[in-house]
Every structure is written in C-alpha cells, then in structure tokens.
Amino acid sequence: MELKICHLYPDVLNLYGDRGNIACMRRRLEWRGIGCAVTELPLGTVDDLTGYDLFFIGGGQDFEQTVLLSDLNAGRRDDIRAAAEDGKTFLCICGGYQLLGRGYRTADGEWCDYTGILDFVTEGSRDRMIGNYAFRLGPESGGGVVVGFENHGGRTRLGSGLTPLGAVLKGCGNNGQDGTEGVRYRNVFGTYSHGPVLPKNPAFCDGILLSALVRKYGGAELAPLEDAAENAARRYMLNRLHVTE
C-alpha cells in the first residue's frame, strides 16, 4: 500500500510549523510499512491532481494568500473541487481552510473571492484569536479530543448544510461564538489548529490517513503504534487546559 500526498502551495502556505503535519503522516505510514510519496506543488506549477490520494494545504500570511488567487483562478480551483467531490482526503489548516470557502471580508470591508468549494464565509477582524485550544471531533471524525494552537483574525461561519469538524472545548474555534471548530465535508478536514495539529493527536492523524487508504483500497487497517511521546505531549496540554478525554 502507498499514499501519494500532495502538499499544495508549500512556498506560500507554510506558516506555523505546518510541515510537521507532513512529517507526522509520513512517519506514521512508514512505521507501519506503508509507502508514502510527498509531492510539493508550489504556486504556478501545472500538474494533474487526479493521481494524488491526500492533499495538504497549510496556513499563510494575509499578504501571501492574495498572491494565491490568480493561481486558483487559472484552473486549479476546479481541480481541487473535483478531487474533493471524488472523496479524496484533504487536510486544510487555517488559511488553507479559509480558501475552501466562498470568500473573505477584510476588517476594512473589502471582499475577496476564494474558491467557493464549500459554503462558508470568513470575516476578518483586528482582534486575533490566539492560544492553545481543544475541541471534540464530531462522531464522523472519530469523536476524540484534539489539542492545538489557534492564531487567526478571521471568523468563519459555516453555511447551514455544512458539518463542523468538532465542538470547541477550550478556546475560540471558527468564530469564538457558535462553539464550532473547522469543517468536515466528505473526506475534507478543515481546521484552525496549527501547532502542528497531527503529532500530538495521533488518533486524528490515523483517522485522516485511514480515510485516504479506504478511499484508495476499499478497506484498510492501521496497526497500533507506540505513542508514548505523542500521548505525553498531548496529556500535558489536556491537563493544562483542564480538558478530559
């Protein structure tokens, strides 16, 4: 078995230790004897997305996100939408998550069209939501607790037909008001959690990998790993946030 991972826009969307998520997925596949090939697709590269099993899109600075839009408009938007509808797995963090939505209204009221792949909108504000936080995944994503670090000015509100990735236990999540965090659509996982999110949340990581393996091979199982270091780091943050599993 092998997963082909595509890291989209690594040159632009690469803030906050995002590459740790790639390192985590790669190691957890390799430790189980499953192959893993990572391809980086920087801005402006032309490639057929249908050959990949799992896509990773990270977070970026506001300035750099606008640089992306011309590339998305040049056709990549449709390729991403087709892959998502085809049940391919996506992990999209922060700015990469926001890009899946219809658009972004800046704090000054300026509107920016994003991909519109999913029905949600993000509004900028000058008050950033910053800090360690925790949320509980919805049942379709395994139901476990995820710990991470959020740092975003954007407040995201999901359209009525969309399911959030989870429910906030501590911190702000999508907008600091409605208690939702991220989005889950088919095999698309969108979240504000960088940190990076996967190393300290091995069950969440394995759930994402499994979704891609099942999509590709029809069925798959992931052997348990020795997660002592993962769980120690995770437990420390759960205790600090006073959150129980």
Next chain:
Amino acid sequence: MKKLRVFLACLASRLTRWGIRLLGRGGTSLPGKVALRICPDLLSVLGRGVDTLILTGTNGKTTTAGMLRHMLDTAGTDYLSNRSGANLKSGITAEFIQNAAITGRMKKKLAVIECDEGNFPAVVEALQPRVIVVTNLFRDQLDRYGEVSHTREYLYQGIRKAPAATVCLNADCSLTASLGWDVPNEVVYYGVDGVSSDAEPNVSDAPHCLACGERYAYRRHTFAHLGDWYCPGCGRSRPAPAVAAESVEPVPGAGSRIVLRTPEGERTVELALPALYNVYNALSALSAARAMGWDTDACAESLRDFGAVFGRMESMKIGDTPVQVVLVKNPAGCDRVLEYLASLGEDVFPVFCLNDNVNDGTDVSWIWDADYEALFAKRAYESIGVWGIRAEDMRLRLKYAGAEDASIRVFATLDELADAVARAGKPAVVLPNYTAMLTVRDKLSTLAGKSRFWE
C-alpha cells in the same frame, strides 16, 4: 509640575528596583513600568540630549549590541545600554532612569539600545535616535506580532517617526532592505558579497516581492532567505551594500577572517565568533559604528577579542564538564545552531530546552519548522536531554526528526538537568529558548561560578 512628575517617577522606579533586589529577583522591567505609569512621556524627557543608537530585528540584536558595547569599552567611552536584554519600552525606560540623577538629569550622553520590534515605534518616537540598525527579519514569536509582514510594518512605522535618523539595513534580507524603499531617511545598506552557498535558498519567510507579488529569484544565496535577491517581476533587487564583507574565510576553532569594504577603503577584520550569522552581526555593528561617526578601524580591530554575549554562545565549565549554552528562539537561528551542533561530532550531550512564556512566544509550533531532521540524519546521540515547560513537545519533535525516543531523557526539574550535565562525562551543549535560557543559565553558571545576569 513636569519636574515633580519626573522626580516622582524616578523615585518610584528606584524604590521598586530596590524592593525587587531585596527579594533577590532579577526584575528588569517593573521599575520602568511603574515610572511610565507616573510620567508617561518619561522616556522622551530623559532621552533628550542623549546621542542614541537603536538596534532592532529578529535575530542578532543582543550580539550586535554586545559588539557595539565592546567597541565603546575598548575606546574607553562612557555610555548606557540595556545589557540585560530587557528590550521593551519599560525595560529601556528603567535603564535610562538607572543612569539619571533623581531629578531626571542624565549622567550619560550616549546610549546603545536594543529594542523589541513591537515596541520599536514607541521607543523611536520617544528617543529620536541618530542611528537605527535593523539586523534582519525572520519568523519569530508569531503569536505576539501576528505575522512577519506585520513585524515589518512596525519597523516601517518606527523609522518614519525619526526621519532625521540614519538607517542601517541588511541588504541581503529582502524584508529588511524593503524598509528603505519609501522613507525620507538617509539609508546605509550592508551585506555579504563573497559567500555563496550550494544549498537551495529556504525562502519561506519571504518568498514574494512585497511590491508586486512575484516570486523572488537569487543570483547568490548565503542562508535562509538571505542573499543577492531580485524580483523578475518589477526589477527591484538587493541594493548595493556600502558596507560589505568582500570575502569571509572561516578560521577553525577561532572565528572568521573578513575582508571589509566601506566607502573609506578595505581592511581585514578578525572576528572571534564562528559562523556566518555572526559575520552579519559584525556588519550591522560596523555600519552602525560608522554611521555614529566612531573610528571604524578601531571598532573593527576590537572585534578580534569579542567573546559571546550571555546565553548566545557561552562556554563554562562545571567540574570537568565543558558546557556551552546557545540561545535558540526561531527556525532560522535554530538551523544555524543545529549545524554547529552537528559539527561537534557525536561525543556530546545535547540538551534541548523549550518554554512557552510570553517572552518566548506562547506558540511553540516553530520547532517543527526548524530542521532537526538534518541533525539526526548525520548524528545519533547516546543520550539526549529535554527540559522546560514544553519539554514533552520538544521530545515529540525530536522523535519525529529521527531521534531514538528511548535515548531522550525528560528532566522534570532544573536540578535533574544540572545533575545530568555535571555527570555527562562529555561536553554538554544546551540549546534553550529565551526564558529557558535565563533560568538554565542562572542554574548552570551558579554551579560554574559565574555571575547572575543582572549583576
């Protein structure tokens, strides 16, 4: 009325300082906070008539400030400087108060001030420096300033508040150099000419042209996003440096030999610190010294015996164990230090320390951007130590970078760490981030018999 306020502020600040000392603490910013509460424009009152040089930037501030102080010490010039590294407005104010009579009259006429990027506009406005130096801009403490482009904005705002200041900028850092695009100030660029790295530029901190959004290209590259950059889109490019390292020759075990070119001529500089990032620090210090009108030749000569600044790359000995403490606080700086660690071979005891206090940046994600993989691709250690508030995150990072998890020892206390270092039976290299460095260094240097940092 104004005089009374200044007097009361200075008095209250001193009382606070004595109180803290009595408790045996090293508080360096509270006395300034108290004073500013009483007299909000105290820094500008005290700064009037003081010839001031302000340094800022992500990496190298403290080492560059240390070089400038060393130049002044060598020349026997009197000055004040926030040498404890308290570089917020409150800490800088406290330093000025320390060097003033209780009436607010300054006893020193020259100041070398290291300033935090976020506090830079307020400090520049108050002090109206003659010279501003920006070392570089990297990703650092993102949770505090949001993003690196926001940090750049702070610096830009700050420079505009002192249009009469001469500004020394790192030409090789596209983010820093761009600060000179649209300011009324006199700008002096410095840079490294004679070094070319084979590695691919890791430009992730500054990939795109700030003017037109096109991806920057490089004719030559030194490290991270530094080098001879240009924009294929709008034609903007690295400005020609007036102060340049024509060539850099590493002197093993000793430092670097630099051929320095200034408009006044060429000369050789023997720098006692190793690594290319210290060459950049020397260039920032020398361009600042030159802009201040100091004797550049004498300043360059003084770098021959400049040792490290506290915690930046400091050596001590505990019993028979040589111990080095090297500050690591962001990916770019960390990668340089990891290269250095790898160069020492495998017969060392590395200890990685990670805190997430406000002064460290409460977001520790950056450890995943640093290239620990490169270290563990080359080196395997018998034993590795981790310590700090986020020790478990550090352990996890090292595991995914390729370290053997069983070889990692998590120290629950500073005593355990110190004990392990003393018994290591091989040289220890301790890599802490900022507040971890303060406590680790305090502990280790007490054992080694060095002074505490605020003394």
